[in-house]
Structure formats: C-alpha cells, structure tokens
Amino acid sequence: MPSAVVSSQGAFTALRFGRFAAMGTVAVLILIAGVWASWGSAQHVMLTKGRESGTIKVTRCGADTCSGPYAPISAGSRARGSVVIEKTVAVRKGQTYTVVVKPGSDDVVRSGPAGVLYAWVPLGGALLLAAVVVAGGLRRTRMAWVLAGSGIALLTAAFVTV
Template identity: 35%
Template structure:
C-alpha cells in the first residue's frame, strides 16, 4: 500500500452528496419530461379522437376567415342539410379550400380528418416534445435524445402544413 493516500471523511461525504445531487437532477428532469409529454397527449387526445372516430363526417368549404377561425358550409356524407361550421384557422389555407372534416358532437366546430387532421391535433404533443428536448439537454445532459425530441417536435409541427 505504498503511495496510496486515504481521503478524509469530509471529502468522501462531499463526493457522495455531489453524486446524490446529480442523481436528483436526472430524476427531476426525467419527471419533467414525462409530465410534459403526458400533458401534451392529454390536451391533444380530444382532437385526435374526433379526427379518427367521429360519426358526423363530411366536407367543408371555407367561405370566410377571421384571425382565429374559418367558417363555411358543412355537407354531411350521410346526407342531410348543410349547416355553417367553423374550423381552426391553422387548418385552412384560406377561402375556397375544401377538405374532409368531422363534426365535434354538440358544437358547430369541426376538425380535419385523415393524416393531416391527426397531425394538426398533435400540435400540443409537438410543443411538449420541444420543451422536453430543452429539459433533456439542460437536465441530465442527454444531447442526442434532446436533438431527437426536438427534431420530432419540429416534424410534427411542419408536416401538417406541408400536407395542407
């Protein structure tokens, strides 16, 4: 045992405390990521469900738009009278556009159907992924996971607009 120096009790305690703080930082960041993603899925669930499994399906032609909503006639697939409905402004590219929608039960609000509709409904998940990427980068320092989460979040934001 020549040349071996024993560390003091205080130094060993400090190293253990630092290791505990690093572990705590990783656990808190992981819990934050899980909470953000769960909240994003929770908020998006109603829109995704309506886009996939709504009974009242039809087509909508955009007639007029305000800053946050576009409105126009809704013609049900199953027949029936046309009525005026509104859709989120981000879903539409402007007046004259016609696309497949599903009516939310008991309201005059419709959501897009198909792949574009589901991806539009997942906007909250995209935001949660972007915030989670920041938490992964700063918290436990998982740079590759952070870049992956950020790339997926940006793709979930960009692809619906490309599908138009």
Template identity: 35%
Template sequence: MPVRRDRLRRAGESAFGALLLTRMILMTLLALLMVTGGAWSSWDTARDALRPPQGAAGPLTLAACDRERCTGTFGPSGETVALYQRIGREPGETLEVALRPGTAEVVRTGAPGVLYACLPLAGSLLLAGIVIGGGLRMYRTAWATAGAGIALLATAFALW
C-alpha cells in the same frame, strides 16, 4: 496502505452524489411531464379527427374566413359550422371535416387533420429535447427528440 479520508469529505461526496441523482430524477420527470402534457392536449382534437362519430363526417365548403376561424356549410346536415385554425384558407375551398359532438365546431379529418391536432405534441417534444440535452446531458437523445418534434411540425404544415 490506502489513505483514509475523513468523515466530512466522505459526507460531502455522498451529498454531491445525492444532488446529482436528484437532478437526474427531476429532469426526467419534467421531460416526461412535458411530453405527456403535449400528448394529452393533442388527443382531444386528434380523437375526433381519427374516428369521427357516426354521421358526423363530411365536406365543409368555406364561406368566410378571418384570422381566427373559417365558417361554412357542413355537407351532411347543411348547418353553419366553424373551423378554428391559424393557417389562412380561401372562401370556396372544400375540406373533409368531422363535427365535434355537442358543438358547432369541426376539425379536419385524415392525415392533415391528425397532424395538425398533434402540434401541441410537437412543441412539447421540442421543449423536452432542450430539457433532455441541458438537464440530463443526453445529447443524442435530445437531438432525436427535438428532431421528431421538428419533423412532426414540418409534416403538419406541409400537408395542411
């Protein structure tokens, strides 16, 4: 004959199960929010690097560089534009860039430009890997997510 548990114990077990389910749902939503935010942040720059507006792509010859940006002459129009970046460049270099509509800013085009634009996505993948591993206890998925973020970071800096 099975032993019957009292109501208080059954209610406690049900509440604990509900807490576990709530934790899983919240951690999943947090990880999805992180990756979505990183992709959204990356898309603003990646859009111009992937498909430059008609007549807004060309070479940029760097004239001066500081810690925040490099300025130079944009080939097709001859105007002075700024390339905002954190990695050091040397004056005299020529880069393929695209002019952002309505601004005097340019972004790199091609694979280096797209990968550099995707750095916020890479950071969000790294953070989501921590949430997936620590909060959801899905260790293989966490390693795969963090590995994708690390690979994206390494490739972006290798091609930049």
C-alpha cells in the same frame, strides 16, 4: 479525514439524483402537456367510427373562426347550414375541406392525413422543448436528438401536408 470525503461524495450523489429527478419530471410533464393539448382535436380526427364526417365550404371568416355549409359524407350525418372550424393558416375562404363534426356541437375539425398531423402539432412543439430539457438538465444528448428529430419531423410533415 476519510469521513469528509465520503460525506462530500454522498452530497454530490444526492444533488445529482435530485437534478436527474427534477429535470426528468419536467421533461415528462412537458410531454404530457403536449399530448393533452393535441388530444382535444386528435381524438375526433383519429377515432372517426360513429362520428359524422363530411365537407365544409368556407364562406365566412372572422378573427378566430371560419364557417360555412356542411355537406355530409358518412351515413347518419345530416346537412347543416353552418358549421364552425378554427381559423388557421391552413383554412382559407372559398376552399372546401373534409371534416369531422365534434359530437354534440356544430364545431368541426379537419380530417384525413392533414387533420391528423395538424392535431398533433402541439406534441411536436413539446418534443422540441423536452429535447432542450433532456440535453441540458439530464445530459442525455442522444435521447435529446431523438426527441428533437421526432418533433422536427412531425412539424415538418404537418407543414407540408397542410
């Protein structure tokens, strides 16, 4: 009879390890996806050396984008008649924003603290989602609270700044 108990404990240990590995993988993939989604804009805002920076005065807005004339601030940047910025709740017609031009295009992203925080919003959402997986799947409540707190702090800071 002792072999049945040992076999049962071995199966329980294997299942527990499997759950830990699967949920850990899911949590890590969620965080990687958040960084990947954020990095598309964040790289232009955070790594500004050698990039064109200036201001845009938003004159037209469509369904997904807004546009307007670009006035350069940085050396080597040239004025443009029209550049395109993504339309968000933080972009309004008639306002002027500091921006960075994406290389090789007429697309711009907001710069400064507001631009940095807004670029990392997808990571904030990923932190909140990963917190649920860590708490429920991994049973690591302290780590889940840290992840959730970080996500809430990031999203709140972005909301207040933008």
